[in-house]
Amino acid sequence: TPGRFEGRTAVVTGAGSGIGRATAVRLAREGARVVAVELLADRLDALVAEHGDLDLVPVAADVTTTEGVDAVVAAAAGRVDALANVAGIMDGFLPPAEVDDATWDRVLAVNLTAPMRLCRAVLPGMVGAGAGAVVNVASEAALRGSAAGAAYTASKHGLVGLTKNIAVMHRAQGVRANAVAPGPVATGIDAPMRSAQAAGVVGPLLQAVLTAPAQAEDLAASICWLLSDDAANVNGVVLASDGGWSAV
Numbered sequence: 001t002p003g004r005f006e007g008r009t010a011v012v013t014g015a016g017s018g019i020g021r022a023t024a025v026r027l028a029r030e031g032a033r034v035v036a037v038e039l040l041a042d043r044l045d046a047l048v049a050e051h052g053d054l055d056l057v058p059v060a061a062d063v064t065t066t067e068g069v070d071a072v073v074a075a076a077a078g079r080v081d082a083l084a085n086v087a088g089i090m091d092g093f094l095p096p097a098e099v100d101d102a103t104w105d106r107v108l109a110v111n112l113t114a115p116m117r118l119c120r121a122v123l124p125g126m127v128g129a130g131a132g133a134v135v136n137v138a139s140e141a142a143l144r145g146s147a148a149g150a151a152y153t154a155s156k157h158g159l160v161g162l163t164k165n166i167a168v169m170h171r172a173q174g175v176r177a178n179a180v181a182p183g184p185v186a187t188g189i190d191a192p193m194r195s196a197q198a199a200g201v202v203g204p205l206l207q208a209v210l211t212a213p214a215q216a217e218d219l220a221a222s223i224c225w226l227l228s229d230d231a232a233n234v235n236g237v238v239l240a241s242d243g244g245w246s247a248v
């Protein structure tokens with residue numbers, strides 16, 4: 001939708017690959033100034049080189065660090081209208097009996113604590129303006145126990161809890177927060193579906209339903225809709241964007 005984000009500033013994490021990259025590009029095409037946050041600087045260089053016509057502000061940062069969050073806020077240079085927490089990492093499908101502390105701590109830091117800190121950093125500005133939208137990218141692993149290991153599953157369930165809490169706590173101040181739960185998407189991550197297949201926990205019915213992964217652009221469309229005024233009456237939901245996996 002051309003112009004849907006005209007005059008607005010958006011922050012997208014994980015903007016160097018997959019769903020985050022497609023979301024950053026789509027928001028910018030729809031008129032936003034996009035602060036594109038990514039751990040790996042070469043991915044940002046490639047993004048900016050490919051889309052020189054778009055208003056992209058690249059920030060090479062680790063969102064799990066205080067400096068990283070501060071750099072995002074500085075690059076936004078004022079109010080943030082839309083925040084998409086997309087950066088996330090998988091956990092090797094480690095079951096609870098085998099998960100090591102390093103995996104648990106890193107997965108929780110990237111998938112849950114970093115989104116909380118970024119929300120905490122931009123929410124005061126949204127509250128002050130009386131408007132703003134947050135989308136946190138969860139997963140099928142936020143809806144069930146069979147899509148990933150212990151750390152990833154716990155982190156994405158936690159992210160949904162954070163999302164609903166923002167929706168309730170800041171509703172009266174004009175802020176909306178929603179989550180998107182992707183099924184398998186063709187990106188750089190070790191997709192939950194591939195891991196589930198490898199771990200042998202996917203049944204034949206699901207195998208038949210999920211014949212092909214979605215594209216990152218399909219998820220960007222869902223995320224941008226929730227960030228836009230088209231979703232003005234949608235707050236605190238978990239939108240499954242998964243081709244029907246959640247109906248199985």
Ligand code: NAD
Nearest residue numbers: 014017018019039062063087088139184185187188189191
């Ligand atoms: P991806 O690996 O293609 O992209 C994620 C990007 O985030 C990478 O460029 C990575 O470098 C960046 N990143 C990782 N840690 C970071 C950090 N600490 N700071 C800044 N950037 C960091 O993955 P994707 O598939 O596009 O995943 C995006 C989101 O979608 C994740 O939250 C993931 O859990 C979720 N998801 C993906 C799938 C799937 O099948 N691809 C399914 C369900 C949920």
